[in-house]
Amino acid sequence: MKKILTVIGPRPQVIKSAAITRVVRDDFRGELEEVVVHTGQHFDANMSSDFYAEMFLPIPRYQFEIDDSEPLPINQMIQNIQAAVQKESPDALLVYGDTNSTLAGTISAIIEDIPLIHVEAGMRSFNMLMPEEGNRILTDHSSDLLFSPTKIGVLNLKKEKINSDKVKYCGDVMFDNSLFYEAKAREQSTILTRYNLKYNEFNLFTCHRGSNTDDAVKLRAIIEGVIDIKLKSGNEIVFPMHPRTEKMILKFFGPYYLDQLKSEILVIPPASYLDIIMLECNSNIVITDSGGIQKEAYFFKKKSLILREETEWGEILDNQAAILFKVNEGSLIQAYDKVQKLNPNFKDIYGDGKAGEFICNEILELLK
Numbered sequence: 001m002k003k004i005l006t007v008i009g010p011r012p013q014v015i016k017s018a019a020i021t022r023v024v025r026d027d028f029r030g031e032l033e034e035v036v037v038h039t040g041q042h043f044d045a046n047m048s049s050d051f052y053a054e055m056f057l058p059i060p061r062y063q064f065e066i067d068d069s070e071p072l073p074i075n076q077m078i079q080n081i082q083a084a085v086q087k088e089s090p091d092a093l094l095v096y097g098d099t100n101s102t103l104a105g106t107i108s109a110i111i112e113d114i115p116l117i118h119v120e121a122g123m124r125s126f127n128m129l130m131p132e133e134g135n136r137i138l139t140d141h142s143s144d145l146l147f148s149p150t151k152i153g154v155l156n157l158k159k160e161k162i163n164s165d166k167v168k169y170c171g172d173v174m175f176d177n178s179l180f181y182e183a184k185a186r187e188q189s190t191i192l193t194r195y196n197l198k199y200n201e202f203n204l205f206t207c208h209r210g211s212n213t214d215d216a217v218k219l220r221a222i223i224e225g226v227i228d229i230k231l232k233s234g235n236e237i238v239f240p241m242h243p244r245t246e247k248m249i250l251k252f253f254g255p256y257y258l259d260q261l262k263s264e265i266l267v268i269p270p271a272s273y274l275d276i277i278m279l280e281c282n283s284n285i286v287i288t289d290s291g292g293i294q295k296e297a298y299f300f301k302k303k304s305l306i307l308r309e310e311t312e313w314g315e316i317l318d319n320q321a322a323i324l325f326k327v328n329e330g331s332l333i334q335a336y337d338k339v340q341k342l343n344p345n346f347k348d349i350y351g352d353g354k355a356g357e358f359i360c361n362e363i364l365e366l367l368k
Contacts, residue, residue, distance in 0.1 A: 002033070007037050098120070205239045321342065
């Protein structure tokens with residue numbers, strides 16, 4: 001049996017990892033063993049044991065914490081991952097996406113001289129000001145096996161002269177998850193009835209990226225823009241507020257402003273993954289700066305207004321399912337009008353829903 005050590009950090013990575021964890025458990029038992037390491041990056045109460053139970057996932061074998069009083073959190077991650085590697089002696093190390101946890105896993109694999117597997121390889125925003133872009137590039141160029149969710153990702157890796165034998169088009173593990181968890185959400189989520197939400201009569205809004213939340217002018221423009229959208233469209237705005245966003249609203253504008261916002265739109269606590277899926281499936285349009293949510297909106301055949309100047313998921317734009325919005329240029333209400341006029345075809349561009357199985361088979365081939 002071959003052992004892989006999977007490194008995860010922020011909540012979206014835990015969700016991505018579910019697709020492979022589920023396949024290892026159900027279809028590759030006896031061939032693959034997975035040991036999961038949580039670096040402690042962005043750990044919060046939403047990633048408690050209840051969260052893992054909702055995701056039908058085991059709690060990670062290693063769940064580290066970051067000491068915020070110490071400098072360079074990524075160094076702590078590397079040291080902890082190395083300790084897990086030395087104890088477990090895995091045959092390979094697997095990372096997802098583009099976070100600091102991803103980079104820490106990459107550096108750990110290099111130091112420990114074990115094969116590195118990157119799921120969600122080849123994604124590029126072509127904006128080197130984004131820390132995630134550097135993390136993606138460094139991880140891709142250090143990996144022994146690269147799984148790209150899109151054909152554009154494969155082309156990006158080819159342009160960067162990465163050995164094509166290492167690169168595999170697999171489809172998107174998040175599409176696998178959307179198929180699996182949509183059914184679970186419809187069975188278990190009560191969020192629509194809790195807030196009396198009707199199909200296509202509300203817009204889902206999320207905002208958490210530092211490029212938006214940490215700039216008072218941008219943050220105010222976004223908030224006031226979504227209020228304008230509610231007034232013009234007549235559709236409720238549902239805003240699961242990220243703790244970071246709440247913190248910055250209070251810092252910039254004070255508690256009275258936050259109270260006023262809550263009287264204008266439906267502000268709710270951070271939602272569980274199954275609840276988010278139900279909000280996505282039943283919304284009219286999705287307004288977001290989240291890479292994962294813009295993609296899930298596409299999976300569920302919803303148009304989206306992306307509060308960013310670029311996206312790694314260019315296929316969504318190419319298929320007329322979304323537009324980008326530069327917060328400092330133009331009005332959000334005008335951008336919303338443009339989204340309404342889009343006529344997407346929602347082509348099957350993210351695989352067949354079996355990316356996890358493909359990835360596990362290829363890992364076994366690598367480790368023979």
